[in-house]
Amino acid sequence: MSSQTQIFPDMPALCPETLCVSGLSLARGELTLVRDFNLDLAPGEAVLMSGPNGTGKTSLLRAIAGFIRPEAGTIRIGEHPPTIAAAERLAWLGHADGLKPGESPRQALRFWAAMAGQPRKAILPLMRALAIESVIDRPAGRLSRGQQRRTALVRVALANRPIWLLDEPAGPLDGGGRARLADLVAWHRSRGGSVIAATHQILDWPDARRIDLGTHR
Amino acid sequence: MSSQTQIFPDMPALCPETLCVSGLSLARGELTLVRDFNLDLAPGEAVLMSGPNGTGKTSLLRAIAGFIRPEAGTIRIGEHPPTIAAAERLAWLGHADGLKPGESPRQALRFWAAMAGQPRKAILPLMRALAIESVIDRPAGRLSRGQQRRTALVRVALANRPIWLLDEPAGPLDGGGRARLADLVAWHRSRGGSVIAATHQILDWPDARRIDLGTHR
Amino acid sequence: MNALGAVFAREARLAWAGGGGAAGPAAFFLAAITLAPLAIGPAPDLLMAIGPGIMGFAALLSVLQSADRLFGDDHADGTAELYLLSGATPAWLVLAKVMGQAVATLWPLPVIGLLGALMYGVPVETALVGALALLAAIPALSLIAGFAGALAAGIRRSGLLIALIATPMMVPVLIFAAGAGRSAFEGDERAVANLLLTLAVSLGTTALTPFGIAGAIRSRLG
Amino acid sequence: MNALGAVFAREARLAWAGGGGAAGPAAFFLAAITLAPLAIGPAPDLLMAIGPGIMGFAALLSVLQSADRLFGDDHADGTAELYLLSGATPAWLVLAKVMGQAVATLWPLPVIGLLGALMYGVPVETALVGALALLAAIPALSLIAGFAGALAAGIRRSGLLIALIATPMMVPVLIFAAGAGRSAFEGDERAVANLLLTLAVSLGTTALTPFGIAGAIRSRLG
Amino acid sequence: MLSYFSNPQRFDQLARVLIPIFGGLALVLLGVGVWLALFNSPPDYQQGETIRIMYVHVPAAYMAMALYVALAVASFVYFVWRHALADTAAEVIAPIGAVFTMLALFTGSLWGKPMWGTWWEWDARMTSVLVLLLVYLGYMALRAALEDSQQAARTGAILAMAGIINLVIVKFSVDWWSSLHQPASVIRLDGPTIHSSQLWPLAIMALAYTFLAGWLVLYRLRSQALRRRARALQRQRDQLARQREEAVS
């Protein structure tokens, strides 16, 4: 796919990984949110998860990442349950962007590149891919909501991990930002990566599977 | 309009108010964001403000609320500049929802009703109008993003003030939530209220004026 | 219920919510006066001599502990904007807020101060004077802490900055409040004068700091 | 640069960012040892006797002050999740984090402790022993504060909770560290033993608390 | 008057004239003062030669307080009239004041060793100067922690104005607390109680310190103002370039 070369051709290769959720039930407090949920995600696939507010999209993503312990069912990333071993296969974008107000995107992304063991030189192309290279040295606390979100998306891409878990990635993005996100996801999939995103926006990612968690229940 | 009776017919009448922004220029740090911006908002009107991330929508709303001092130009709410006197005419929804994690919507809304001098009995109908009456006693920290946003919208409506300033009101809302927000806004306008909202979503509020801050610059 | 009453009640409720409540500063106070003898050593006459002073010092630190959350949370969660647009006079509003928290959480301090002084071997009358002085000092201490907290709201590691800003302004209260205890201990008749001075400082602070706090909140939103 | 080095360096950088840095705990320490005599009174022999103890006590409080931000900020801004998914061993990661902050911000404490002790009229050798004891106590104090901070991350008024959780665990360090200064003051040869014990507690804490902290972070995400 | 000099150009002209005058006066007065203090004044009948430390110490203590007053006044002017120059003044005064405070502490404790036998005494006056140092440090730390310059300016101004209470503490602390320190002997309602052979060198040193501080403040103020203007010009140029680009495309 052409978007691969557009974004950053020198990125080290990705190790594709499968995700398999079977018979998952989640409860929060008194409430059962998700009952007997099944999902198979092969390399290169994308899932767009929608559903009314409060149905449990965020909870489901957090369970897959291993932050919430499910009531029943299994989650497998490759062969592992979501433990530290499997965590290295996931890239996470939550409601919060994980930015420090005093740290500029450049500083933050250099740090996350080092954490993921990825080369720094990927930072600038990825910032460009999300059209925020001009704010690279502005403290994150002064960025606009959309600029913060884009910085967090760069962090996700920078980790170079096969499975992306994105919770409302497009909420604060403008039209251009959504298009650039779609390109980024297409690039990731072309490299063998996969994505699960919870969203209320209508994102047109080509041949993404759509799950409505509301009707599933 | 029928939505008025649907939502809460017993709400005390609203005192309509005009807003007039003329020749406004805003700067943040070294950056000039908005130059010579003009806006007139009569009772019953709605303005939907869009524009690329980082153009200054949030900054503009904050200036109108009196949180940011403009470089040049004037802002008038009725006859007043945005001071405490004029503040009583504004209802504010920022990026943050203004909720305390340990407080339930019922507790929080009772508090804000008392602050605004409005009757408590409006709380339940408004919660119903946004379809979150079922979570009324759940601590806000455990609500989903969309539920939190809806609670904040109830707070805005509850204050019974003529001019609403909404920063991305619909970001975390599902389709149903957006429809209910549209109803709420229609009800507010039918009572003589007006709204300025910054948004990246396509909200279909009937005959709302649309401003693209990106092209304005 | 009017707006100020609502703010007062909410602040008291939030201070109690989450199980902390009055236990918080009280527990810190208790921890501090328990640790001090461990650091200083068990010599009884030494402890007796420093008893009234340590009570004042520990009370000051307990009040400082909760200062960063009082206005810092409002700054972070968007409540500060809402308060400024609420139409209530900002100075009254912040006074209600600080007092709501103080009334809900700080009343045990004089009681523990009394007990603590007795545990340090301080005579009963001296301990009583000390406890009264603490009571008189609480408004001043919590308003000054609130002022520093409003200035530093939302700053990383604001706790330290708050302590640095607040302590110099707390010096007179500390001198008078601890002085009351000490003069009582030394059988000096200045105890009453010190007590009255503490009260006077508290009144003065109550009249002035709310304006400072309101100004600080507004300036931090810009 | 490997992951742990990166965490260490980032934490040190964040501690310095925004102008606070090493000045924070140091300034608090200075404020505490300045206020104590105001509360206790100026009598020189009294101050000399409590000098070593007050230094240990004030150092403990300074370390506590920054504890709520160390893990609380990560919890609030979503960094905690990212750390857990980073693939680095959590215990090592938190150790690097705590040490990064400690190295960046706590090194002035022994220096000010030395100066402070001299200002309290403590003899030079005693003051030196006290400063060494502070140095030896810093790892233990900051790790215990970090543990309490991780347990209380994101809780309203976590500062108080942290103080409550941490102080009992800090008792041994405080006893040995302040004990070293006091024994030196009293010309007691137990000074060296106390110094070594402080160091031993610090080493033990370094070996154990990281697991506790990592577990606490994970449990607070659920 | 205020608004007259808040104009950057006019301030710059004025500063260019005043800076050499202040610098020169400071140099000359310091020379004379040091000569008088060290060689041409009698040793004290009680304190002997150590009295000479006084000529360094007392003016430093006085500058520590005077500069805080200046800081508070500049902050007040900024807060009410929003002259950017007043804020810059506050910004540059603080570290200079802190240095003079440290000098007062340092020379005071040098003096204390021969006089009282200790470097440091928890005496009211000394302690309150230490507190004044904390006030300066707190002000600088708050400003440094606020990234937005407008927020730093307004918030700092509020703190500086509130901090004026500490001068009251410094001034009256002697009466509140039992004290070893000299009671005020120069500035008294019934005239100075100090001998004229000591008063003269002291007065000259005080004047010298004042001009030194004035020179430091003006110098840093001018360079800060120039930096601000350079930044503004750069911004203008960038914006013009951007507009030209837009016009072309």
Ligand code: HEM
């Ligand atoms: C670090 C220690 C010291 C500090 C912080 C300090 C501070 C001050 C201050 C703030 C003043 C100005 C008082 C005013 O104008 O009201 C002052 C004046 C003075 N100090 Fe010190 N002082 C210290 C040590 C000493 C010592 C050891 C002596 C000698 C015995 C001394 C003798 C004086 C004298 C004679 C004056 C002039 C008093 C007057 O005319 O008001 N000081 N000092």
Ligand SMILES: Nc1ncnc2c1ncn2[C@@H]1O[C@H](COP(=O)(O)OP(=O)(O)OP(=O)(O)O)[C@@H](O)[C@H]1O
């Ligand atoms: N500890 C808890 N106790 C009770 N209910 C809880 C708890 N935590 C979460 N909930 C509820 O669980 C539901 C699921 O929340 P979740 O955040 O997963 O929803 P979501 O699908 O992401 O919604 P949104 O679209 O609004 O983001 C919500 O209704 C919430 O109120």
Ligand SMILES: Nc1ncnc2c1ncn2[C@@H]1O[C@H](COP(=O)(O)OP(=O)(O)OP(=O)(O)O)[C@@H](O)[C@H]1O
């Ligand atoms: N203190 C500051 N210094 C420099 N630049 C700043 C400062 N504060 C904000 N900015 C910049 O000002 C711009 C406007 O931000 P604002 O939040 O108003 O944008 P927005 O239109 O609301 O964007 P979004 O759609 O992403 O929410 C951003 O580009 C931001 O980076």
Ligand SMILES: [Mg+2]
């Ligand atoms: Mg969600």
Ligand SMILES: [Mg+2]
């Ligand atoms: Mg915005």
